Amino acid sequence: MVLAEDSVILRDGMVELLEARGCRVVATAGTATELLAEVSRHRPDVAVVDVRMPPTHTDEGIRAAVEIRATVPGVGVLVFSQHIENAWASRLLAGGATGVGYLLKERVARTSEFMDALRRVAGGGTALDPEVVDRLVNGERGGRVETLTPREREVLALMAQGRSNRSIAERLVVSERAVEKHVAAVFTKFGLAATQEDNRRVKAVLAYLSETGG
Incomplete structure (x- = not known):
């Protein structure tokens, strides 16, 4: 190191x-x-x-x-x-x-x-x-992960591993478009406004980690 x-x-x-x-x-x-x-x-x-x-x-x-x-x-x-x-x-x-x-x-x-x-x-x-x-994540808490569907939670967990939408689609054997819809749903449920895409992914992952102990 x-x-x-x-x-x-x-x-x-x-x-x-x-x-x-x-x-x-x-x-x-x-x-x-x-x-x-x-x-x-x-x-x-x-x-x-x-x-x-x-x-x-x-x-x-x-x-x-x-x-x-x-x-x-x-x-x-x-x-x-x-x-x-x-x-x-x-x-x-x-x-x-x-x-x-x-x-x-x-x-x-x-x-x-x-x-x-x-x-x-x-x-x-x-x-x-x-x-x-x-x-x-601006100090927001409140169990937002619990509001996700099982598939949305899978997508978010893979986002937390640093995977792109294409990689997630390959892993779940679904279309990339389907993954995009699930990611958009996560952003909406987490209350993440449409600013910079990378920043929203980061905040979604941080929220996931904070609520799951990851």
């Missing part, structure tokens, strides 16, 4: 902790530029990334995470930060809710929780802090 953290003390402590638990840290980075270079060089299973990194300490880290998702397929990305950046978090998940995680440092109570999340993301799974989910 590659670890990006601008605090030297925290970075060194995390390397020691991770390696003590069997993780191989192939490189560390103190800036987003270094992170991108190390990921390109090593092609790790997963990159752990802080949101705010030099030089401005605003959103350099998560911007780099989005770039990794777009340009280095197969590398899992686990954002580990004190901050939630809604717009960039949505972009991070727009490529599909697989091999991606977003955890808040102050809410990870045990090392085992972090290690479980890290392994899930490295293996192509998802690890999202419930508070991040709440923020990205």
Whole structure:
């Protein structure tokens, strides 16, 4: 794995902790530029990334995470930060809710929780802090998954795996047009307005994960 953290003390402590638990840290980075270079060089299973990194300490880290998702397929990305950046978090998940995680440092109570999340993301799974989910779906709750038909729920579950409409159609042995209708029904039942298609898919998946414990 590659670890990006601008605090030297925290970075060194995390390397020691991770390696003590069997993780191989192939490189560390103190800036987003270094992170991108190390990921390109090593092609790790997963990159752990802080949101705010030099030089401005605003959103350099998560911007780099989005770039990794777009340009280095197969590398899992686990954002580990004190901050939630809604717009960039949505972009991070727009490529599909697989091999991606977003955890808040102050809410990870045990090392085992972090290690479980890290392994899930490295293996192509998802690890999202419930508070991040709440923020990205505007704090709306209320069992919306229960309003879906069995077929709509199947479609949504496959969306949560990052599948396209065509892939879902092949998996369910139905037409792509039928899948489009089911996706549209999910958007309607979840109250997701017709804005950007990718953003609505992300929010639908986040709502699904928040209500199913995925």
